Amino acid sequence: MRDSGGWKPTAYRSHTIGDVTSGGADMIGEEVTISGYAETVRGRGAICFLMLRDGTGRIQAFLKRDNMDETVFDSIQSATRESTIQVTGTVAQKRPPKVPEGEPLPPPEYEVSVTSAAVLADAATPLPVGVTDEVNVGLDVRLDNRHLDLRREHVNAMFQLRSKVLQYGRNHLITEGFQEINTPKIIAAAAEGGTNLFPMKYFETDAYLSQSPQLYKQLAVLGGLERVFEIGPAFRAEKHDTYRHLNEFISFDIEGAWMNDEDVMGVQERMIHHIWSEVAANDQGLIDVVNEYRESQGQDPVSVEVPNIPFPRIPYCDAIEIVKAGGGDIEWGDDIESHHCDIIAAEYPGFHFLPRWPMSMKPFYIHHKEEEKGSSGGQLSRGFDLNYGRDEMTSGGQREHRVDVLEQNLRNMGLEPEDFNFYTDGFRYGAPPHAGWGLGVARLLMVLTGAGNVREVVLFPRDRSRVTP
């Protein structure tokens, strides 16, 4: 539940439910108007117990037929679960529940003794997904009814955590001098090559949805903005169907001038350290809610363990040796696949960087130093990944700032430099060496919340077969 300290009264309530549950001791006898969803409606006689929930808490409203208009009383008494109801009444201390002999009474709680009420909107029955029911609901049904799914406390908590993670990450970057930018999501041509783009019509012109802000954030840095970040959508028309892929996802990107790969790895580990520290300091309550649910499902609780920095760096060449030693079938030059990551994760279970990948496996804009060669003689790059366990969180690197090398890289990868003039022109008039990365927000949230599927932490996910709601 959210802390509503500082919230102003609105047309539909004088107080939040959280105000009353937390400040009830000083409010006894005070008249309040609160609004919320009807979680349960008990009582069929002269009295009625209405459990109301808003985003800040839940509280019992106590109704007596004698104390109010009978028609209104009946309308509340027959209200369906999840209907929205507004009540006005006085704050009172709740009568303590019966407890078994010898057990201590719980701390005092407060309720609202109702004098007038109104059903604001009826909920149809039955609910397609139960909000408080003790039955598991499949993810697909939940996503079809996300508006109701979000009313479940642990789901709500996960999205509050998502907002916090973005807030803390953003704050940290700002303290390091990064400024927030926005780049276009409608682009004219293949931005990077590689993955498939969603085509679209831009008036009479063929256009695409952007797969990454990569080239544009580089142009911003070349233009002298020094340090930039963007939190925005990226679109990939890949027909994957896994727990960690979506066709639309939010990418947390940075790019900084006068930096190399090691510099931006530093930014990243400091940012993640800051996010984890802040969550541990401020948001344990949200983690507790998630854990309560996990426990009810027989899952282990998650704990917010602030990772030590610096994170381990396992250069590609070393990673290959670790995989080989662990029995993996891999050669220098091969991609490190998920099952290989399992072997590495056994040794490095937390966050770890995998720097210095072969140039042949990295995009054209990644920088390389000619003298840096792998164990088998292949050209190394200044590209890196950040993994957590088996999952890739980030891809980043120092960028190629020498325009002649950049154009040669394009040719090496079968691309036409002329097609990238909008980009390469940015390098023709002096270009600072620079570096950056892109982080999958939902993947980071999976680590923090223990979610087993990115869809859990994305409001309205877009995957291979889902475009609605």
Add this chain to the structure above:
RNA sequence: GCCCCGAUGGUGUAGUGGCCUAUCAUGCAGCCCUGUCGAGGCUGCGACCCGGGUUCAAAUCCCGGUCGGGGCGCCA
């Protein structure tokens, strides 16, 4: 794109050719009781994905379709 698996009331499930006019929970409707509090008690409602086939007999076996899940590839 490849490989596996699955589909039973609103939701989550039991079911392994006849014991299925289909189990349990939750839900919903109604009644009783009640300053309740994970309320309780009683009664009722509600389902075998679609189309073919095998069989005396199909929720169950076979084929096709649709939808969903998992894994891989690729990536964030």
